[in-house]
Amino acid sequence: MRSFTRIGFLAIALIGTGVGLAACQSDKDIDITKLGFEAESPEVLYNQGLANMKAGNMAEAGRKFDAIDKQNPFTEWGRKALVMSTFVKQRMGRNDDAISVGNRYLKQYPKSQDSAYVQYLVGLSYSKQISDVTQDQKAAANTIAAMSIVVKDYPDSEYVEDAQAKIRFARDQLAGKEMQIGRYYLERKEYLAAIQRFRNVVETYPNTNQVEEALARLTETYYAMGIVEEAQTAAAVLGRNYPDSQWYADSYKLLQSGGVQPRENRGSWISRAGAKLIGA
Incomplete structure (x- = not known):
C-alpha cells in the first residue's frame, strides 16, 4: 500500500492549495489541519480514529476517518475509513450523512467484505429517521427498501434478524399512516x-399491528353506507383471526344492534384478503 512521508505529503498538500512550502516554513502560526489536511499516514490516522472512538470522542474519530477518505481515496485505507465514517456518523445521529457516505461506499465497493454491514448501517440510519404516524413516512419506506437488501443479498449475515425487525416496525408505521388518513x-x-385506506392496510400490510382496527373500521364504514353484507364479512374475518380482540367485540356489537351477525361472503375481496392474515 502506497504511503507518503510526513514531509512529502505536506509538500504535495500545500502545492495543491496554492500555498508554497517556503511560506509555511516562514510562518510558524500556520496550522496545517485548518487547511483541511492531516499530515500523518493513513494507517496512523486510522488508528487515531479507533483510539478516539474507544475514548468516546466520536467527532474527532470521524474527522480522522474523513481525512483518510479525502486524502487517500480508492485505497484499502480509504475503503476501511469509509466504513468507519459511516458507523461514526450513524452513532452520532448524523443519519443523512451516514446514508450518504454509506451509499457511496456501496457504489464503490458493492461486493466487499463489509458491504453487508454498511448496507445495514444505511438501513439503520433510515430507521432512526422514522417519525410518528402523523408525519410523513418516507423514512419508513426507505428503511424497508434498505433492510430488504440486507435480508435478500446477505441472508447469512448477522444483521438479518435485526433487519427483519426494522422492516416489521416500518411496515407497522406505513400501515398506521394509512389508518390515520382513513x-x-x-x-x-x-x-x-x-x-x-382501510382496504390498503388489509391487503398491503396484512400482518401488521393495524389489521384488527382496519377490519373493524371496514365493518363500521360499510355498515354506515348500508352495505351490510360487506360489513358482516369484515367482522367475520376479524373474528376468525382475532377472536379475543376488543375490535371484534365492538364490531359484533355494532352488527347486533342492527339485528345481524358476522357472516363471511367468500366472494368478497375481504374474504380473499383474510386468507393472508395471521390466523387464517
Missing part, C-alpha cells in the same frame, strides 16, 4: 375514501 375520512363521512 380515520380522517371516516370522521368526515367520506366513506369511499376511508374504505380505500
Whole structure:
C-alpha cells in the first residue's frame, strides 16, 4: 500500500492549495489541519480514529476517518475509513450523512467484505429517521427498501434478524399512516375514501399491528353506507383471526344492534384478503 512521508505529503498538500512550502516554513502560526489536511499516514490516522472512538470522542474519530477518505481515496485505507465514517456518523445521529457516505461506499465497493454491514448501517440510519404516524413516512419506506437488501443479498449475515425487525416496525408505521388518513375520512363521512385506506392496510400490510382496527373500521364504514353484507364479512374475518380482540367485540356489537351477525361472503375481496392474515 502506497504511503507518503510526513514531509512529502505536506509538500504535495500545500502545492495543491496554492500555498508554497517556503511560506509555511516562514510562518510558524500556520496550522496545517485548518487547511483541511492531516499530515500523518493513513494507517496512523486510522488508528487515531479507533483510539478516539474507544475514548468516546466520536467527532474527532470521524474527522480522522474523513481525512483518510479525502486524502487517500480508492485505497484499502480509504475503503476501511469509509466504513468507519459511516458507523461514526450513524452513532452520532448524523443519519443523512451516514446514508450518504454509506451509499457511496456501496457504489464503490458493492461486493466487499463489509458491504453487508454498511448496507445495514444505511438501513439503520433510515430507521432512526422514522417519525410518528402523523408525519410523513418516507423514512419508513426507505428503511424497508434498505433492510430488504440486507435480508435478500446477505441472508447469512448477522444483521438479518435485526433487519427483519426494522422492516416489521416500518411496515407497522406505513400501515398506521394509512389508518390515520382513513380515520380522517371516516370522521368526515367520506366513506369511499376511508374504505380505500382501510382496504390498503388489509391487503398491503396484512400482518401488521393495524389489521384488527382496519377490519373493524371496514365493518363500521360499510355498515354506515348500508352495505351490510360487506360489513358482516369484515367482522367475520376479524373474528376468525382475532377472536379475543376488543375490535371484534365492538364490531359484533355494532352488527347486533342492527339485528345481524358476522357472516363471511367468500366472494368478497375481504374474504380473499383474510386468507393472508395471521390466523387464517
